[in-house]
Structure formats: structure tokens, C-alpha cells
Amino acid sequence: MKIRINKAGCVGHARCAAVAPEIxxxxxxxxxxxxxxxxxxxxxxxxxxxxxxxxxxxxxVVED
Known part of the structure; x- marks a missing residue:
């Protein structure tokens, strides 16, 4: 599995890291x-x- 992120759209809520800081x-x-x-x-x-x-x-989320 891969995760792709549109960095330009990130506004810094950081909820992804709050839920899964390891990833x-x-x-x-x-x-x-x-x-x-x-x-x-x-x-x-x-x-x-x-x-x-x-x-x-x-x-x-990109499933393999």
C-alpha cells in the first residue's frame, strides 16, 4: 500500500500525524x-x- 499526498493542499491541521505519527x-x-x-x-x-x-x-490511499 502507498499513500499519496497533495502537499500543495496541506494547510497544517496535522490531524494525520495526530492519528498516525509513525506514518x-x-x-x-x-x-x-x-x-x-x-x-x-x-x-x-x-x-x-x-x-x-x-x-x-x-x-x-493506493492499494497494491
């Missing part, structure tokens, strides 16, 4: 730090919860 890394300003994440095995449910927590809906 969603923020930069020093509190915005999502990367555009794509390879989700580690066993962390899929957590990654999905983090994606659903984003009020801007800029996080897309």
Missing part, C-alpha cells in the same frame, strides 16, 4: 513533509485512519 511525518512548520509514503506491512489500518482524519482530503 505521517511533518516538517518544522507542521505541514506534511512528503508526497508519497510506502506503508509498512501491518500499518495499513493506521495509514487509512490518518488519511480519513485529513479535513482537506489531500491524502489518497
Amino acid at each position: 505521517y511525518e511533518l516538517d518544522d512548520d507542521g505541514y506534511i513533509a512528503v508526497e508519497e509514503i510506502d506503508v509498512p506491512p501491518g500499518q495499513e489500518a493506521l495509514a487509512r485512519r490518518g488519511a480519513r482524519a485529513c479535513p482537506e482530503r489531500i491524502i489518497t
Whole structure:
């Protein structure tokens, strides 16, 4: 599973990282730090919860 993020749409709510800090890394300003994440095995449910927590809906889950 991969996570794709539209970084330009991130407004810094940081809800993804609040739900799943192991998966969603923020930069020093509190915005999502990367555009794509390879989700580690066993962390899929957590990654999905983090994606659903984003009020801007800029996080897309890509199933393998």
C-alpha cells in the first residue's frame, strides 16, 4: 500500500500525524513533509485512519 499526498493542499491541521505519527511525518512548520509514503506491512489500518482524519482530503490511499 502507498499513500499519496497533495502537499500543495496541506494547510497544517496535522490531524494525520495526530492519528498516525509513525506514518505521517511533518516538517518544522507542521505541514506534511512528503508526497508519497510506502506503508509498512501491518500499518495499513493506521495509514487509512490518518488519511480519513485529513479535513482537506489531500491524502489518497493506493492499494497494491
